[in-house]
Each structure stands twice: as structure tokens, then as C-alpha cells.
Amino acid sequence: MQTILYARVSTSDQTIEHQEAQARQSGFLIDQVVADHGQSGLSTSLRERPQGRRLFDLLRAGDVLVVRWIDRLGGNYGDVCDSIREFLKRGVTIRTVINSMTFDGATTDPTQMAVRDAMIAFMAAMAQAQAEATKIAQRAGIDHARAMAQVDKYRGRKPSYGRSQFQLVQDLLAQGKGASEIAKLAGLTRQTVLRIRDAPQQAEAALAAWDL
Known part of the structure; x- marks a missing residue:
């Protein structure tokens, strides 16, 4: 049995070290860190990420998988749900640093399973919605910067006098x-x-x- 932290960063202001420190500060005893860098995008599945593939090979029944939030476990709603279901079937417990959520496959009660799966689906949907909103905002920022660059180019150099x-x-x-x-x-x-x-x-x- 081991506790594995899976971390993923896709921007320059994120670091693996920060995610690991945050997990340890939350009380997790991490045995191993598996991390992907620069693997962003809603269409990139967990299995398509180099260390994501490794994660599927490493995890066994009784292991604990720690993630900052469930959006680390996939590129979109379907991928996140599929990855979590796969790990739960293996007997892996998934825990999140944010809000200290715990998901496992221990329960066999249909009602409890339905509640658990509904919560996972809701969280995965919210994660994708946030990712899409962020992507739209980033694109808008890039388009605005390009437009302003064209305007500045048209206007020429700003006068040094008023x-x-x-x-x-x-x-x-x-x-x-x-x-x-x-x-x-x-x-x-x-x-x-x-x-x-x-x-x-x-x-x-x-x-x-x-x-x-």
C-alpha cells in the first residue's frame, strides 16, 4: 500500500513543488510523486499524458491517490469520470487536497454508490466548465493584446510630449x-x-x- 500524489501543471505560475507542499501541509504522507508538465487541453486524456499512463501502471488495490482537485485526473468531464471509475474498481482510494474529499469503492449499497457517482459527475462537470471558461478568457486576452498591438503599430510610436x-x-x-x-x-x-x-x-x- 502506498500514497501517490499525482500533480499536473500547465502554466509558468504553477509548480509541482507547490502542489506537493500543499498536500503535505494538509496532512498527507506522500510516498511517491507522479507529475506531468505542460500537458494542458480539454482533449488530452489522462492516459495520453506520459506520467498519467504511468499512474495507471502503478496504482494497486489499497493504494491512496492524492490530487489537488479531481480536474487533475482528466482533460474533460468524460475522461475524469472514466479515470475515477477505473481507479475505484481497482480498489484505489482517491483523496483531494482541496476540501478533503474522499472517494472509494468500498460501499456496495446502490443508493450510496449513486450519490457518490452523482457527486463525482457534478464535480467533473464543474471542472470542465471552469477549464472552458479559463480557455475562453485566455483567448480573449490574447486577441485583445494582438488587437492593441495592431492599433499601436498603426498609430506609430507614442509621442514623448503632451x-x-x-x-x-x-x-x-x-x-x-x-x-x-x-x-x-x-x-x-x-x-x-x-x-x-x-x-x-x-x-x-x-x-x-x-x-x-
């Missing part, structure tokens, strides 16, 4: 002051003042493009 500074430079140039003196008064570099002086229409267009 509307008030542009107007001040224009006024001081009209008064006949030199570029070095204007730069000091406006808080700009001499090169910026010269760009405004030599191409005032382009300088003002840059402000308009950036809504400045």
Missing part, C-alpha cells in the same frame, strides 16, 4: 526663442523640439492618433 507641451513649443517658436531654451522651458529634449518645429503637422497628427 498637448500642452506641443502648444507651448509652438508659442515659444513664434516668439523666436531657440530650440535649447524651449527644451528647458517645456521639459523636453532639444531633438523633440526640433521635430515639432520642422514637422508641426506630423507632430500634431501623432497627438491625435494617441488621443493626447
